[in-house]
Amino acid sequence: MNMARTVVEMRNITKRFPGIVANDRVNFELKQGEIHALLGENGAGKSTLMNILFGLYQPEEGEIFVNGQEVAIDGPNKAIKLGIGMVHQHFKLVHPFTVTENIILGSEPKHGLAVNYKQANENVEKLSKQYGLNVDPLATIDEISVGMQQRVEILKTLYRGADILIFDEPTAVLTPQEIEELLVIMRKLVEQGKSIILITHKLKEIMAIADRVTIVRRGKVIDSLPVAGTNPNQLAEKMVGREVSLKLDKKNAVLGEPVLEVDKLVVKGRQGLRALNETSFVLKRGEILGLAGVEGNGQSELIEALTGLRPIDSGTVKIAGVDLTGSKTRVISEAGVSLIPEDRHKHGLVLDFPMRENMVLETYYQPPFNKGGFLDYAAIDEHAKRLIAEFDVRTPSIHTQARALSGGNQQKAIIAREVDKNPEVLIAAQPTRGLDVGAIEFIHKRLVEQRNMGKAVLLISYELDEIMQLSDRIAVIYEGRIVGEVDPSQTNDEQLGLMMTDYKAPQGGEQRE
Amino acid sequence: MNKLIKVVTKDSAVVPFVAILLGLIVGAIIMLFGGYDPILAYRSLLDKIFGSRYEFGETLTAITPLVFTGLSVAFAFRTGLFNIGAEGQYIMGMTGATIIGVQVHAPWFIHAPLAIIVGALFGGFWGMIAGYLKAARGVNEVITTIMLNWIALYLGNYLVNRFLLEPGKGRSYFVDDSANVTIGWLSRALDDARMHWGMFFALLAVVFFYVYLWRTKQGYELRVVGFNPDAAKYAGINVNNGVVKAMFISGALAGLAGVFQVLGVFLNQAISASHTGHGFDGIAVALLGGNTPVGVLFGAILFGSLSYGAAGMSFGADVPPEIIRIVIGSVIFFVATPGIIRWVLKQLRIRKSKGEVA
Amino acid sequence: MDLVTLGNMLNTALVFSTALILAALGGILSERSGVVNIGLEGLMTAGAFASAVSAYHAQEAGFGGATPWIGLLAGGLFGVLYALIHAVATITFRADQVVSGIVINFIAAGSTLYLVKLMFEGAGETSLVNETFHKVAIPLLSDIPVIGEGLFHAYPTTYLAFILVAVIYYTLFKTPFGLRLRAVGEHPSAADTVGIKVLRMRYIAVLLSGVLAGLGGATIAMTTTGSFSHNTISGQGFIALAAVIFGKWNPLGAMGAAIFFGFAQSINNILQLFDWSSNIPPEFIYMLPYVLTIVVLVGAVGRSKAPGALGEPYFAGKR
Amino acid sequence: ACGAKNDNNNNTNQGASPSEAASPASTAGVGKKFAMVTDVGGVNDKSFNQSAWEGLQKLSKDTGADVKYLESKEATNYLTNINQFVHDKYDLTWGIGFLMGDAVKEAATNNPDAKLAIIDNVVEAPNVESVTFAENEGSFLVGVVAGLMTKTNKIGFVGGIDIPVIKRFDLGFEAGVKAVNPQAVVTKNYTGAFDKPDLGKAAAATLYNNGADIIFHASGGTGNGVFNEAKERKAAGKQVWVIGVDKDQSIEFGDDVTLTSMLKRVDEAVYRVTNDMINGKFEGGKVTVLGLKENAVGLPDTSTKNVPADVLAKVEEYKAKIISGEITVPTAQ
Numbered sequence A: 001m002n003m004a005r006t007v008v009e010m011r012n013i014t015k016r017f018p019g020i021v022a023n024d025r026v027n028f029e030l031k032q033g034e035i036h037a038l039l040g041e042n043g044a045g046k047s048t049l050m051n052i053l054f055g056l057y058q059p060e061e062g063e064i065f066v067n068g069q070e071v072a073i074d075g076p077n078k079a080i081k082l083g084i085g086m087v088h089q090h091f092k093l094v095h096p097f098t099v100t101e102n103i104i105l106g107s108e109p110k111h112g113l114a115v116n117y118k119q120a121n122e123n124v125e126k127l128s129k130q131y132g133l134n135v136d137p138l139a140t141i142d143e144i145s146v147g148m149q150q151r152v153e154i155l156k157t158l159y160r161g162a163d164i165l166i167f168d169e170p171t172a173v174l175t176p177q178e179i180e181e182l183l184v185i186m187r188k189l190v191e192q193g194k195s196i197i198l199i200t201h202k203l204k205e206i207m208a209i210a211d212r213v214t215i216v217r218r219g220k221v222i223d224s225l226p227v228a229g230t231n232p233n234q235l236a237e238k239m240v241g242r243e244v245s246l247k248l249d250k251k252n253a254v255l256g257e258p259v260l261e262v263d264k265l266v267v268k269g270r271q272g273l274r275a276l277n278e279t280s281f282v283l284k285r286g287e288i289l290g291l292a293g294v295e296g297n298g299q300s301e302l303i304e305a306l307t308g309l310r311p312i313d314s315g316t317v318k319i320a321g322v323d324l325t326g327s328k329t330r331v332i333s334e335a336g337v338s339l340i341p342e343d344r345h346k347h348g349l350v351l352d353f354p355m356r357e358n359m360v361l362e363t364y365y366q367p368p369f370n371k372g373g374f375l376d377y378a379a380i381d382e383h384a385k386r387l388i389a390e391f392d393v394r395t396p397s398i399h400t401q402a403r404a405l406s407g408g409n410q411q412k413a414i415i416a417r418e419v420d421k422n423p424e425v426l427i428a429a430q431p432t433r434g435l436d437v438g439a440i441e442f443i444h445k446r447l448v449e450q451r452n453m454g455k456a457v458l459l460i461s462y463e464l465d466e467i468m469q470l471s472d473r474i475a476v477i478y479e480g481r482i483v484g485e486v487d488p489s490q491t492n493d494e495q496l497g498l499m500m501t502d503y504k505a506p507q508g509g510e511q512r513e
Numbered sequence B: 001m002n003k004l005i006k007v008v009t010k011d012s013a014v015v016p017f018v019a020i021l022l023g024l025i026v027g028a029i030i031m032l033f034g035g036y037d038p039i040l041a042y043r044s045l046l047d048k049i050f051g052s053r054y055e056f057g058e059t060l061t062a063i064t065p066l067v068f069t070g071l072s073v074a075f076a077f078r079t080g081l082f083n084i085g086a087e088g089q090y091i092m093g094m095t096g097a098t099i100i101g102v103q104v105h106a107p108w109f110i111h112a113p114l115a116i117i118v119g120a121l122f123g124g125f126w127g128m129i130a131g132y133l134k135a136a137r138g139v140n141e142v143i144t145t146i147m148l149n150w151i152a153l154y155l156g157n158y159l160v161n162r163f164l165l166e167p168g169k170g171r172s173y174f175v176d177d178s179a180n181v182t183i184g185w186l187s188r189a190l191d192d193a194r195m196h197w198g199m200f201f202a203l204l205a206v207v208f209f210y211v212y213l214w215r216t217k218q219g220y221e222l223r224v225v226g227f228n229p230d231a232a233k234y235a236g237i238n239v240n241n242g243v244v245k246a247m248f249i250s251g252a253l254a255g256l257a258g259v260f261q262v263l264g265v266f267l268n269q270a271i272s273a274s275h276t277g278h279g280f281d282g283i284a285v286a287l288l289g290g291n292t293p294v295g296v297l298f299g300a301i302l303f304g305s306l307s308y309g310a311a312g313m314s315f316g317a318d319v320p321p322e323i324i325r326i327v328i329g330s331v332i333f334f335v336a337t338p339g340i341i342r343w344v345l346k347q348l349r350i351r352k353s354k355g356e357v358a
Numbered sequence C: 001m002d003l004v005t006l007g008n009m010l011n012t013a014l015v016f017s018t019a020l021i022l023a024a025l026g027g028i029l030s031e032r033s034g035v036v037n038i039g040l041e042g043l044m045t046a047g048a049f050a051s052a053v054s055a056y057h058a059q060e061a062g063f064g065g066a067t068p069w070i071g072l073l074a075g076g077l078f079g080v081l082y083a084l085i086h087a088v089a090t091i092t093f094r095a096d097q098v099v100s101g102i103v104i105n106f107i108a109a110g111s112t113l114y115l116v117k118l119m120f121e122g123a124g125e126t127s128l129v130n131e132t133f134h135k136v137a138i139p140l141l142s143d144i145p146v147i148g149e150g151l152f153h154a155y156p157t158t159y160l161a162f163i164l165v166a167v168i169y170y171t172l173f174k175t176p177f178g179l180r181l182r183a184v185g186e187h188p189s190a191a192d193t194v195g196i197k198v199l200r201m202r203y204i205a206v207l208l209s210g211v212l213a214g215l216g217g218a219t220i221a222m223t224t225t226g227s228f229s230h231n232t233i234s235g236q237g238f239i240a241l242a243a244v245i246f247g248k249w250n251p252l253g254a255m256g257a258a259i260f261f262g263f264a265q266s267i268n269n270i271l272q273l274f275d276w277s278s279n280i281p282p283e284f285i286y287m288l289p290y291v292l293t294i295v296v297l298v299g300a301v302g303r304s305k306a307p308g309a310l311g312e313p314y315f316a317g318k319r
Numbered sequence D: 001a002c003g004a005k006n007d008n009n010n011n012t013n014q015g016a017s018p019s020e021a022a023s024p025a026s027t028a029g030v031g032k033k034f035a036m037v038t039d040v041g042g043v044n045d046k047s048f049n050q051s052a053w054e055g056l057q058k059l060s061k062d063t064g065a066d067v068k069y070l071e072s073k074e075a076t077n078y079l080t081n082i083n084q085f086v087h088d089k090y091d092l093t094w095g096i097g098f099l100m101g102d103a104v105k106e107a108a109t110n111n112p113d114a115k116l117a118i119i120d121n122v123v124e125a126p127n128v129e130s131v132t133f134a135e136n137e138g139s140f141l142v143g144v145v146a147g148l149m150t151k152t153n154k155i156g157f158v159g160g161i162d163i164p165v166i167k168r169f170d171l172g173f174e175a176g177v178k179a180v181n182p183q184a185v186v187t188k189n190y191t192g193a194f195d196k197p198d199l200g201k202a203a204a205a206t207l208y209n210n211g212a213d214i215i216f217h218a219s220g221g222t223g224n225g226v227f228n229e230a231k232e233r234k235a236a237g238k239q240v241w242v243i244g245v246d247k248d249q250s251i252e253f254g255d256d257v258t259l260t261s262m263l264k265r266v267d268e269a270v271y272r273v274t275n276d277m278i279n280g281k282f283e284g285g286k287v288t289v290l291g292l293k294e295n296a297v298g299l300p301d302t303s304t305k306n307v308p309a310d311v312l313a314k315v316e317e318y319k320a321k322i323i324s325g326e327i328t329v330p331t332a333q
Ligand SMILES: Nc1ncnc2c1ncn2[C@@H]1O[C@H](COP(=O)(O)OP(=O)(O)OP(=O)(O)O)[C@@H](O)[C@H]1O
Pocket: A017, A018, A020, A021, A022, A040, A041, A042, A043, A044, A045, A046, A047, A048, A049, A089, A406, A407, C317, C318, C319
């Protein structure tokens, strides 16, 4: 490795934002043909550093060398010319456009005055084959899965001839299968002579694929070391600055009576097809039921149906013994169902509201917040302050807009709010997506705490690790059906993965409790 | 106290004043270009606004409907809706008040409140149509409110023509005295300026706007719907209801503007060939005021005074009154682009500090 | 109603629709690039003003038949001037786009009338231009029954509008420029990261919208009024805006919507030809176009989806 | 809308003031101040506001009086604009147009010392002189012209808003047509606006398409569109006519399409009443109805260009009958 030449060198990069030094004299080096991981807490400055390399931000100080030459990267155009490509944390895809259109955008093949779509499609097809990416050039972004969207992002960089690829948290939104496939793709890219910078919060991935890892904390580089000589615990500690327990201690579950009974639920999805196809399961007090499955197998529809956001065609939903099939969201919420939604920005928060108003999003109309139609801000403030203290939500004040909080803190605030409703059933959908290990640890502890207090938790996650770690019982969903149930201690990733993709039960036939 | 000092010294407090100043300067430059005397023109403007008790009273009367239509547009904005229809809702408010004022006969303590309420309901209903079509059918409220403005114009004319007309007069009968909300003693004190209670209702509306949106449960719901309808759904708030309710309130506010023009200024409703512009001006007022209630109040005062004073510029300095539209437009422009003002302020500071050095 | 009447109606409708089509095309370009343009009314006003004034002078200078063309050109160019204010405010200074649009409407209304008064001795209206556009029949096509009279016996500006619909449709959906423009309006940071100059694209789009809306305004002065006064443009810009939305930000859709408005307008004239119409209060006849529009909108399937980034100012690195 | 060659733009609303105007014919009016307030149509409405202002301007030229106008941007300004002059002690303030009635009345009541006058409406107050016109009589005469000259027996009428004043034009015109040509049909189109040339154009197109060869319009600025449509057709080789309104519109729109106009001499009326005022003859409380007898409505002299002598003779004949009372022209309620 040492023999490889340096393709990117960033020296003494400093970047300030109002009130914060996002990058503080950062040094970073990428060698030809390596996968170099960048690790750090939320808000540590990883994306900022990469945005600088890609020309989206201009640093206040520091120099950048690409292939030994000092360069001024004044915009993405320049970066692209230098052979740098970036797959952003939040995809930069134009949704109503087709895959091809997204890929060729900005450097379109022409035929007279018009875009030569025929040639463009062929180019995309060819490139896609070359790297084993298998995308449909004619599909629109709206129609394809998140994993596919990511491949489009990768193709965009390859189409522009990038040799240096930056991946900003590429796996946060992927299913385990997709992650596997991505890792394969990355290896293939390296084989073809590309160099890769990988930002991720998942230590496992770093261990699996990276050659080197650079750790940043609060804008400063803490260390840069070969992956070979390290281990996850050491990395976590370096990154957070304290010891982090990556394993949860969990007492055995003490099961109570059933609180959520779902029986033969049928629900239509977006295209009018059955998204849930006679789904049935039971959730008891004192347990965490993990729902494993590949994204798009009815999980979102299930959440919506359980919370009254989507009409139910047939089947029943009982909460604490009461039939609440087809009830309104509010009735269900009052019956004791709390939801940590999948998309915290879209569904969990009003980003333009101050924190105090976000903390009463579902309870504003109840006493003590509502007094005869008027809001009692004294009570609301007190409530917000208490939750923020209890759940360690880092915010300058309860008057700060939710928008200004980091993802992890936004998530903590939502969890505080939902848990504080003292629900019978807590539905947690992707509760730790995109969060750093410190935040994940915190949230996992809280979920287990709820279960220990005798609450029922339904955990929906595309991350097998999370499911395996937290669940007392795992149900696998495939094409809108629960196709099996397993005990986490009795199973492994491979078996689960198999069930999640196309279940052929060893015993044959469907397996239900 | 600290907070107060902070607010006053903040850019956002300076920007409007600089914006007004710059707007007036733009107007002056254009006047000079046209060969007019801007000093005389602005003096005439001030004279028209403050020059006599009568003019001052009439300025207040000119401001009043703008407070209502400004609040109307701002209210809709706050709930995520763009109400271009204040114009039509204003006409419907007039019509509702006229119908009650002319057709119903009752003691004043019933008649006037009834006329006000029915007018507000008419305006509210007119707004609600757009709200309903948006909620139920997904029809963009920008189009429907534009169309409803025209429909209201003709519907108002029809109702006056058919049911309220004083023969040969081209307008309705006068409303009964019992429905009249003018303030006689104040008018007399201000040399017969047309003073009416609408002014005070406008102030109440400002308070209502604030209290309702930021202090009540329903206001909270509407704001959630406005900022993030998806989150509203997840929180169990009925988004469609919210849209309809918001458009109702917005429409009722615009309706009140019309109500008080009828019950306090004209005392009748004329058949009208075109829109008054109060509703469209409401958009500008709302934007001038940053969609906050107090901002709208100040916006209306600025807008109303300038518009009213324009006739004075024409009278006293022979300047075409259209110039005032340029001034108002420029003021809004500068309010909306604080970047330009900050730049100007910075230049001033630099020059000042340079001056000190020298 | 017989077919001849129908043809005539279509013909009348097109006169009214032409200006709407042009202005709506401007609205589409601007909004497709992500910049809301409720200043269409003001841009049309600017165009109508400039065309009336320059055509008047061209006529006096003896340009004859070229006069209305000069007016048209001037209208388009003058529209750009006002669009530039909108562009600077919204793109460079990231002002609220709605606010800026309102500003355009104000400033255009005020300044044009002010200028008219300066140029025409205090009169609130420009002097009448006699050399305006005349309808042109397209050989052969105009002989087709009904359609010939309806479609192919129109003002040159009407043909121009149709040509521009085709050109802009092609540009938006077939050329690299169009692809980039739409990308900028849907997801500016996506465009930025592939090296498209977002702000420059938006400037181009907004300035072009000034040209087109200016042409729209000029069309009214050069075919319908022959002069400019405070009410030459009174609401057409807003109807054009409605056509943009109604037509789902698609040139063909907007054209359809504009023709629909024109048609609905001409219905009320046709109605008044019939004796029985005297039983209908005229106010209801006047409302008809607007009511019909709402009815059609309610009946029309599918919500119109605005460009993704419409109304959002862009700055690099925006999160 | 006169020529634009003159670069003197310093007088937006001040008539030729004594210093600039060619020396006035007399100086009877020097030191006197007269003013008018327009309705929302504005001073360039090609109709009564414009005509009234021309009357005042002429007065200023003739007598050296100061004259001034204010345009009302909306109905609330009627009263405040009138009061602007009243409070400034103008010798006479005109409210121009039907819509100003209530405002003139209120200003007169509140300021008993002020002197006011109004056109097109009757205000009963001791300090207001009211002037209205018998538009139906003049319209009857242009109806006679249309009835005799139509070749298709189809005649159009384009109105602004359906209000009494316009109705007088409408009914008088129709009666005139019927009197000389019972077969002719008058098709009416009310556009609902006085300021929408596009609506006027569409209305005219529809009427011409329907076979009409003459259109009489009483629709202010909306009529621009009517003229435009006519010119359009004329250019395409079809002979169609417009009958103008209020002023001699052949001057502005050319006599190739303007058959004649129904003059309504608002300028004369304003001139006369104001001039009387200079001579100390203000008659507060008086209502003057100006009709054919007063020569305040009727056809302009330029009509000879397009209207044959025999038709004009017929017109004179009917004029005499109306003045003598032999014919009563229908009027609006
Ligand atoms: N556009 C911006 N405006 C203001 N501050 C910013 C901006 N971008 C980043 N920052 C600041 O820079 C810091 C670093 O942000 P950055 O996005 O680089 O973090 P990160 O390491 O990528 O975090 P994560 O793991 O959550 O993606 C943040 O704490 C934030 O306060």
